[in-house]
Amino acid sequence: xxxxxxxxxxxxxxxxxxxxxxxxxxxxxxxxxxxxxxxxxxxxxxxxxxxxxxxxxxxxxxxxxxxxxxxxxxxxxxxxxxxxxxxxxxxxxxxxxxxxxxxxxxxxxxxxxxxxxxxxxxxxxxxxxxxxxxxxxxxxxxxxxxxxxxxxxxxxxxxxxxxxxxxxxxxxxxxxxxxxxxxxxxxxxxxxxxxxxxxxxxxxxxxxxxxxxxxxxxxxxxxxxxxxxxxxxxxxxxxxxxxxxxxxxxxxxxxxxxxxxxxxxxxxxxxxxxxxxxxxxxxxxxxxxxxxxxxxxxxxxxxxxxxxxxxxxxxxxxxxxxxxxxxxxxxxxxxxxxxxxxxxxxxxxxxxxxxxxxxxxxxxxxxxxxxxxxxxxxxxxxxxxxxxxxxxxxxxxxxxxxxxxxxxxxxxxxxxxxxxxxxxxxxxxxxxxxxxxxxxxxxxxxxxxxxxxxxxxxxxxxxxxxxxxxxxxxxxxxxxxxxxxxxxxxxxxxxxxxxxxxxxxxxxxxxxxxxxxxxxxxxxxxxxxxxxxxxxxxxxxxxxxxxx
Numbered sequence: 280x281x282x283x284x285x286x287x288x289x290x291x292x293x294x295x296x297x298x299x300x301x302x303x304x305x306x307x308x309x310x311x312x313x314x315x316x317x318x319x320x321x322x323x324x325x326x327x328x329x330x331x332x333x334x335x336x337x338x339x340x341x342x343x344x345x346x347x348x349x350x351x352x353x354x355x356x357x358x359x360x361x362x363x364x365x366x367x368x369x370x371x372x373x374x375x376x377x378x379x380x381x382x383x384x385x386x387x388x389x390x391x392x393x394x395x396x397x398x399x400x401x402x403x404x405x406x407x408x409x410x411x412x413x414x415x416x417x418x419x420x421x422x423x424x425x426x427x428x429x430x431x432x433x434x435x436x437x438x439x440x441x442x443x444x445x446x447x448x449x450x451x452x453x454x455x456x457x458x459x460x461x462x463x464x465x466x467x468x469x470x471x472x473x474x475x476x477x478x479x480x481x482x483x484x485x486x487x488x489x490x491x492x493x494x495x496x497x498x499x500x501x502x503x504x505x506x507x508x509x510x511x512x513x514x515x516x517x518x519x520x521x522x523x524x525x526x527x528x529x530x531x532x533x534x535x536x537x538x539x540x541x542x543x544x545x546x547x548x549x550x551x552x553x554x555x556x557x558x559x560x561x562x563x564x565x566x567x568x569x570x571x572x573x574x575x576x577x578x579x580x581x582x583x584x585x586x587x588x589x590x591x592x593x594x595x596x597x598x599x600x601x602x603x604x605x606x607x608x609x610x611x612x613x614x615x616x617x618x619x620x621x622x623x624x625x626x627x628x629x630x631x632x633x634x635x636x637x638x639x640x641x642x643x644x645x646x647x648x649x650x651x652x653x654x655x656x657x658x659x660x661x662x663x664x665x666x667x668x669x670x671x672x673x674x675x676x677x678x679x680x681x682x683x684x685x686x687x688x689x690x691x692x693x694x695x696x697x698x699x700x701x702x703x704x705x706x707x708x709x710x711x712x713x714x715x716x717x718x719x720x721x722x723x724x725x726x727x728x729x730x731x732x733x734x735x736x737x738x739x740x741x742x743x744x745x746x747x748x749x750x751x752x753x754x755x756x757x758x759x760x761x762x763x764x765x766x767x768x769x770x771x772x773x774x775x776x777x778x779x780x781x782x783x784x785x786x787x788x789x790x791x792x793x794x795x796x797x798x799x800x801x802x803x804x805x806x807x808x809x810x811x812x813x814x815x816x817x818x819x820x821x822x823x824x825x826x827x
Contacts, residue, residue, distance in 0.1 A: 289491055289498060289763060290667070292392030297825035298495040299505060303513050305497045305761050317768045322760035325518055329525040329758055330776075337779050340787035347787040351795035355646075358798045363645040367631035369805050370475045370648045376812045377478040377679055380485075385819040386672030390485075391492040393826055397668035403588065404665055405681070415539040415742045417472075417594075417689055418735065423717040424471070425694025426701075426710050429464030431639075433457065447638040450627055461698060465617035466624035468690050471644065473621065473683040475629075476651040479808065481678040483659025484666065486811045488674075489818050492667050497761020500524040500656055500807070506817035507810060520807060521757050524656040527804040528757075529780055531653030532750040534797040536781040538715075539743040540564050545715035546736040550729060561782050567740055568778035571747035575770050586748075590741045597734055598692050604726050605696040606703070613699075614691040621687070646794055649801025652808060660753040664763070671819065697721040747777055 289305075292298060311320040321327075340347045380386055389395055397404070431448040433455070439445040446452070449467035453459035486503035496502035501517035508516050540560040547553040574586060602610055634640040666674055700706040700721065709720035722731045751774040758773075759765035784792045 289761075290391070291495070292395070292493055294392040294394030295826050296392040296493045297821045298493070299490075301496070301510065303510070306759075308513070309760050309762070318766040319769060320759055320762060320765050321769065322521075322758055325521045325525070325760070326758040328518075328522050329754075330772075332526070333529060333776060333780065337776075337783045340783040340792075344787040348792060351784075351787070351792040354799050355791065355795035358649070358802055359641040359645045362802055363634075363637075363641045364631040366645045366648040366652075366802065366805060367629065367640065369809055370479065370651075371629050371631065373482050373808065373812065374474050374478040376815075377481050377675055380815075380819075381672055381675050385816075385823060386670065386675070388489075388493075388671045388819055388822045388826070390488045390669055390671070390674065391667040395492070395668040397666075399665055401677075404677075405591070415535045415542075415739060415746060417686065418718065418739050418742065419538045419542050419715070420468075420472075421689055421693035421718060422697045422709060422721045423714040424468045425464055425690055426697050426717060427464075427714075428467040428639075429460050429698055429701075430710060432463045432467075433460035443637055444635055445638070447642070448636060449639040449643075450624065450636055457702065461702075462616065462620035463624065464698075465613075465690070465694065466620040467628060467639065467643075468694060469617060469621040469687050470625065470628045471647045472686040472690060474679065475648065477679045477682050479648075479651045479655050480658045480662060481675055482808065482812060482815070483655040484662035484678060485671065485674060486815050486818075487660050487663035488666055489671075489815065489822070491663065491761075493822055494818065498660065498663065498763055499757050499761040500660075502761065503811050503814050503818075506814045523800075523803050523807060525754055525757055527653040527655075527800040528657040528750060528754055529777060530796040530800045531650060532657060532746060532777050533781040533784055534650060534653070534794065535746055536564060536567075536743060536777065537785050539739050539746075540567075540781070540785070542715040542718070543567075543736055543739045543743075545713070546719050546732055546739070549716065549719045549723070550732055550736070557786055560785055564778050564781050564785075567743045568747060568774060570740075571744045571751070571774055571778075572771060574744055574748040575751055575774050576767065586741055586745050590738060590745065593734055593738055593741075597731060597738065598689060600727075600731060601696055601722075601725065602692050605692070606699045609699050609703075610692055610695045613695040614688060617691050617695070618687055646798055649798035649805075650794075651801075652804050653797045653801040655808065656757070656804065657750050657753045660756065661749045664752075693718070693721065696725075700724055747774055750774075750777055 306320065308323055309320050310323050311318070313319065428449055431446060432453045434446065434448065434452065435454045436444055436448060436452050437446045449463060453463050487498060487500070490496045490502040490505060491498045494502070494505070496505060499521055501512045501520045504512050504517070504520060511517070540563045543563055544553070544555050544559050548555050553559060662678060669677070697709045697717070701710055704724070706724055708723070709717045712720045718735055719732050722728050722735060725731065751770045754773045755765055755770045756763055759769060784796060
């Protein structure tokens with residue numbers, strides 16, 4: 280067995296488990312010391328390479344914003360046009376892999392050993408999953424994406440001079456067919472928020488939990504590759520994997536923080552007339568990052584867990600209120616119709632080859648998959664931190680199927696209400712508004728609009744805080760060589776730089792720059808994700824053999 284003190288806070292397996300015998304000790308490559316009262320314990324060279332590269336990136340983006348903006352746009356176009364098939368196909372494979380784990384004997388393996396017990400209740404566990412997983416995204420796209428896909432599906436397809444389609448409708452559209460446009464629009468939306476993203480998160484989380492809690496390795500991305508690389512994971516192959524994970528996590532978080540800032544800015548403008556622009560968004564990111572620092576200091580249980588549960592309560596109340604005061608009967612049937620449409624259109628939407636709907640498949644789907652994959656080291660490690668004691672089957676079902684269903688409910692309530700306002704009331708204010716404003720335009724047509732809009736702003740801000748805090752925890756763990764109790768100033772450092780990267784990208788090209796960086800880093804981590812599936816299979820094989 281691995282000594283608990285050697286594992287720096289990671290508990291040893293409870294009961295039979297196939298612990299990997301290695302001479303490596305967590306932190307053996309670390310450099311520790313202090314500047315006055317500020318202590319540090321950082322991995323060499325992962326921390327140094329990551330920190331220097333990110334600081335250089337921030338300075339470049341702020342010093343040459345126009346040049347940076349052009350470079351970001353070129354990166355986005357190159358990646359989506361040339362690798363959309365790879366991102367879409369990889370996400371499909373990960374979904375199939377995760378579903379197979381549920382029905383195979385591997386599902387009976389318990390994370391943490393055969394006698395391990397869960398550390399958190401289901402309520403606390405689910406709350407942290409959602410707050411870290413995609414809270415800001417649901418707030419930003421809950422109204423705008425169903426409306427957008429419905430509108431483009433209803434319109435006509437258009438062919439450019441090069442023979443390629445220039446419209447943004449998914450698949451072949453449903454021109455002039457109102458019910459068909461609604462069904463296709465919702466199927467195209469649910470495709471981006473149900474099985475695929477959560478399968479990506481579940482796969483990374485399972486790899487980390489399995490090789491940390493069952494195999495006795497550090498809680499860092501490189502540990503999942505022991506079946507493939509063996510002892511080489513402690514050298515440069517492992518360093519490169521962890522550095523890619525840091526970049527992917529940081530830019531994935533920065534994208535979400537940028538979206539959150541623009542939506543909070545739009546809501547504050549609607550309610551209080553606060554001007555919209557980079558200045559306000561920079562102030563918001565700075566202020567909310569400061570709040571996140573307080574949560575960082577309070578720790579996982581006192582910070583993220585408490586805020587996550589509060590936010591899930593508020594989100595649930597907002598969704599219930601919208602369901603009850605909105606078109607209730609319509610929304611109840613709309614949910615089931617949307618779910619059936621998703622199942623019907625899923626094979627076509629997930630097809631990676633020969634797509635004619637290039638704007639949808641490249642501009643929406645390829646971007647989304649790169650975004651989710653960029654988030655997967657962050658969300659995966661965070662889920663792993665709070666999932667010890669669950670069986671693989673319980674873990675996959677809870678992380679994959681239940682959150683997917685909740686996302687369908689959320690999109691059906693908020694998107695369905697907005698679509699009903701167009702179809703029944705003839706209100707197109709939300710449909711015509713910019714993306715960050717659409718949620719508040721929809722709420723403005725319901726009772727107590729000022730109160731619900733204010734709650735919406737609070738939700739965006741608290742999701743911002745929990746994402747920043749959780750991301751700081753994860754990046755710090757990676758750059759501390761797998762230590763989960765590294766000195767607090769390191770988490771503070773990463774929390775500050777998450778905000779700095781978000782600000783730099785907003786000033787250096789706006790949301791387009793955020794999207795460009797996330798899709799570029801997501802593409803790199805896609806290779807890591809696919810190899811991780813093989814390593815999980817090998818790890819579960821040995822675990823089953825040991826426990827039998």
